[in-house]
Amino acid sequence: MTNDRVQLSCSPTRVLLAEDDGDLRMLLALKLQDAGFEVTEACDGKDLLERLIDAAPEDGGAGPFDIILSDINMPHFNALDVMIGARSRLTTTPIVLMTSFADAQTREQAHRLGVSAVLAKPLRLDDVSATLLRILNDSGRQPKEMH
DSSP states (O other), rough: OOOOOEEEBBBBBEEEESSSSHHHHHHHHHHHHHHEEEEEEEEEEHHHHHHHHSSOOOTTTSSSSSEEEESOOHHHHHHHHHHHHHHGOOOOOOOEEEEEOOOOOOOOOOOOEEEEOOSSSOOOOHHHHHHHHHHHHHHTOEEEEEE
16 A cells, blocks of 8 residues: 655645645545645635746746646636746746646647646546646656655
8 A cells, every 4th residue: 555645845735736626626635635736725816827927937947836736617717828928937847737638639738838747627636636646746846755
């Protein structure tokens, strides 16, 4: 049995979680926190964009989030529009999107924008942490097990 608790260097792995369904956002945040992630929440596309712009360094270097987990279809802006607007400031941040409506065109557009994965809803909550860990490892961020 593996332990899905993570730590990046000496500080927790920081995830920006954007989901307009408050109940699902709460469940995901609790599951990610339980796995050792430090979670910042955004409630819609506008909130996601504001958090990304406010937090990201102008030079596109490493920002305050190690990974982003976002629903695609949210009020104000969908996540793909947000990625188009903020991608120049997110050059090193892995992005994972979630959707109930993942057609081939949406997946293709997401991957062209540099998205690491598109997860289909309904989600298996236990798989979300494992997916984020795999993507962090693949990106060279090497999350470590917490004791």
